[in-house]
Amino acid sequence: MRRLTVFNFTTVNGFLNDENGNIGWHKQMDPGEDEKEYTSNAARSQHVLVFGRVTYQMMAWYWPSPEAARQNPQMAQSMNESEKIVFSRTLEKADWNNTTLVSGDLIEEIKKLKQQPGNDLTILGSGSLVTQLSDAGLIDQYEIMIDPIAIGSGTPMFNGLKEPLELKLVNSKVFKSGVVVLSYEKNGNG
Template identity: 35%
Template structure:
C-alpha cells in the first residue's frame, strides 16, 4: 500500500491559502497572499528538495496543478525540485479540466476518492499532495491521508482557507519528526495513529 502524504504551508492559526505570492489564491477576497515568502530560507528549501525527492508521484488539485504547470517547467537546469516535479508521474483531480499537458500528467476521472484509493493500492513510492486545498479537504473527509508534513510559519492571518476545516475526520496522530528553522518556521511530520484518545486532567485526577 502506497503512503499518501499531504505537505502544506500553514500560518500559526491554520491558514493554508496563498502562501507563495500576492495573486496565488484570491478566493473570497483574500488579501494576504505571499505571507510565507519572507520566512523561506536556504535550509528550508533544501529540506523541501529532500522531501520532494522521496516522492513516487504527485497528486494535485486543479488550481495547484495550473500554477505548477505554468512555473516548474521553467526551472533552471540543476534545480532538484524542478527536475523531480517535471519528471515524476502527476495525477490531477479536477471537475473542470478536460485534459492536462504538463509532462507525465494524468487526469483522474470518475469518483476522486475511489481513484485515489486505487492509486494507493498500486506500485511505486509515496504519493505527495502539495497545496491543493480543495482536494485535501476531500482526502481528509474520506480518511485517505497517511501523513501530514506541516510547515508552520510565525504569522497570524485571521481569515482564509484552513487545512483542518469542517469535515475533518477525528483521528489520532503521532509526531514522526520535527525541525525548527532560523526563519521561525517549525516543520512537523505526523503519521496517522488510530483514533482520538480521551481522558481528564486536573489536581483531582492526579494527572496535572
C-alpha cells in the same frame, strides 16, 4: 501498499492561502540553506505528486518557468520530472510534463492507486482533496510546514472536516528561518 502523504505549508494560524487564494505570504519568507536542503531532499523522494485543479494550475504555471529554474533549479527540475496526477472534473487536458488527468471519483481512485504497486503518493496544497481524503481515512501521514507568519483570513488546511481528525506527532524539525515542520500520522482512534 502505497502510502498517501500530505506535504503542505501553512501560516501559523493554519491557512493554506489568503482570502484571494494567494500564497504571497509564503513567497515573502526567506528560506535558509537548511530549509532549501530539506525541501529539495523531499522533492527528490520520487513520490507521485497529487493535486487538485487549482493547485495543479498554479504549479504548472510556475515550475516550468525560467523564474523557477533560476530561483530553485533543483526543485524545479524535480517538480518537472516527477510523475503527477491531477484530479479535476473541469480540466480538459493537463499539459505539464508527466501528468495524468483523473476525472473519476476521488475516493475510489485514491483507494485504487494505493493498492497498485509503485512509488508512494504525496498531495501538495489541494486543501479540498486533503479534507475529503482525511474524512475518508485515506491519508497516512501529514507533513505540515508552518511559516512564522499569521494572516487575517484565508482557506484553512482542514476546511470543512466532518469529524475531528486525531493525529499523533511522529517527528518535528525547526529551521533557522523559524519555519517548523510537524509530521503526523493518524492516531489509532482517528
